[in-house]
Amino acid sequence: MLKISTQFDGGNIEIVDAHTPSNIRLKLPKDNAANIRQWFYFRVQGAAYQNLQLHFINAAESAYPAGWEDYEAMCSYDRINWFRVPTTYENGILCINHTPLANSVYYAYFEPYSxxxxxxxxxxxxxxxxxxxxxxxxxxxxxxxxxxxxxxxxxxxxxxxxxxxxxxxxxxxxxxxxxxxxxxxxxxxxxxxxxxxxxxxxxxxxxxxxxxxxxxxxxxxxxxxxxxxxxxxxxxxxxxxxxxxxxxxxxxxxxxxxxxxxxxxxxxxxxxxxxxxxxxxxxxxxxxxxxxxxxxxxxxxxxxxxxxxxxxxxxxxxxxxxxxxxxxxxxxxxxxxxxxxxxxxxxxxxxxxxxxxxxxxxxxxxxxxxxxxxxx
Missing domain, CATH: 3.40.630.10 (Zn peptidases)
Structure with a gap:
């Protein structure tokens, strides 16, 4: 069963719908006390060898929407080795398209420093x-x-x-x-x-x-x-x-x-x-x-x-x-x-x-x- 979590240092995402791996809908959360959103960092479990399509449906409301142009999200299996994964931004929606090779995978706006x-x-x-x-x-x-x-x-x-x-x-x-x-x-x-x-x-x-x-x-x-x-x-x-x-x-x-x-x-x-x-x-x-x-x-x-x-x-x-x-x-x-x-x-x-x-x-x-x- 697919699970998304953020209960770790720097973790942050809002889950709208995570039932279908090919159509996961997420929201970028605000900073805890300010109307600013852009950072994300979360863990996905239970999706090995499944094509994940992660849609950030409010990406156009982020602090820097132009930041999504030519941007690719960062991904890691062990939180030590991070690499870029295919990411698109169209019609105000940011989408990560990735097939993880293990059951536990992390996605982040940039490589975290805990x-x-x-x-x-x-x-x-x-x-x-x-x-x-x-x-x-x-x-x-x-x-x-x-x-x-x-x-x-x-x-x-x-x-x-x-x-x-x-x-x-x-x-x-x-x-x-x-x-x-x-x-x-x-x-x-x-x-x-x-x-x-x-x-x-x-x-x-x-x-x-x-x-x-x-x-x-x-x-x-x-x-x-x-x-x-x-x-x-x-x-x-x-x-x-x-x-x-x-x-x-x-x-x-x-x-x-x-x-x-x-x-x-x-x-x-x-x-x-x-x-x-x-x-x-x-x-x-x-x-x-x-x-x-x-x-x-x-x-x-x-x-x-x-x-x-x-x-x-x-x-x-x-x-x-x-x-x-x-x-x-x-x-x-x-x-x-x-x-x-x-x-x-x-x-x-x-x-x-x-x-x-x-x-x-x-x-x-x-x-x-x-x-x-x-x-x-």
């Missing part, structure tokens, strides 16, 4: 002997907001901040951070050693643990979009931003990277700070140096496609990158990865996935090293 993986990442990082874990506070639902500090923490050190997953459904962001940590904590990596000789890294692998566990796309347990809270966060609505921002004000910031995923644009790209009031020739030069070094470091990155640049003085300072760039007069970037395949370097079997996000995280240390002398 809270257990998050805790394992913290533990592995601490075990390196180079990393300290600090508890900055608690989320609305009582989960820990953890900061990883890597480096000598000398007053003269450059202060490099990396945060990820303000939007919890953008799981590629935490895969990216895993890559950063893999390389940064490698005693044998010369780039990592050179960086840690002169800089201290402050890394928040998951800014939104509640939203991650709830299966939200963009908001925390209170319905707040954390990347719109930086001007005036509160412990009641956005404690995640409140405590991280407070720590930044204590340490200072010389370079800031905010890691995200974009639903519609099938490329890796950066979004800078052209619109902040203090943007000047120095910040422009820093941005260009960083982009050039990133292009050399990773063929997955490109600088042709992305968001439109803000007009001078018109940046939204409630966004993390704009707020940090303006407050600390530093180089600050939002890095976006695709939910779809990366058209810069496509892969028919896997598209953009966790491992490619991880490799990009490893690569980011090279452009950071390349501009180290220019940050102050």
């Amino acid at each position: 809270y257990e993986q998050h805790l394992n990442l913290l533990g592995d990082s601490q075990s390196s002997g180079l990393c300290q874990i600090e508890d900055l506070g608690s989320t609305i639902q009582g989960r820990d907001i953890n900061l990883l500090t890597i480096g000598n923490q000398a007053a003269s050190d450059l202060k490099i901040w990396i945060i990820a997953r303000q939007h919890p459904g953008e799981t590629m962001a935490e895969w990216f951070v895993e890559g950063v940590l893999n390389r940064l904590l490698d005693h044998q990596d010369p780039t990592a050693r050179a960086l840690l000789d002169r800089a201290t890294f402050y890394i928040v692998p998951n800014m939104n643990p509640d939203g991650s566990a709830l299966g939200n796309l963009r908001t925390n347990a209170a319905g707040a979009n954390l990347n719109r809270e930086w001007l005036n966060p509160s412990m009641e609505r956005s404690p995640e931003v409140f405590v991280v921002r407070q720590k930044m004000l204590e340490t200072g910031v010389d370079l800031f990277l905010d890691i995200h995923g974009d639903e519609t644009i099938p490329y890796v790209f950066l979004s800078g700070n052209e619109g902040i009031p203090s943007f000047d020739e120095r910040l422009y030069t820093l941005q260009e140096q960083f982009k050039h070094a990133f292009l050399v470091a990773s063929p997955d990155f490109q600088d042709k496609y992305g968001y439109e640049k803000d007009a001078p003085g018109e940046a939204n300072l409630s966004l993390a990158t704009s707020y940090i760039g303006e407050t600390f007069k530093c180089l600050a970037y939002t890095l976006e990865m695709p939910f779809k395949d990366n058209h810069q370097w496509p892969d028919d079997d896997f598209g953009w996935n966790g491992q490619r996000s991880l490799r990009l995280g490893e690569a980011i240390l090279s452009p950071i090293y390349a501009i180290l002398d220019s940050l102050r």
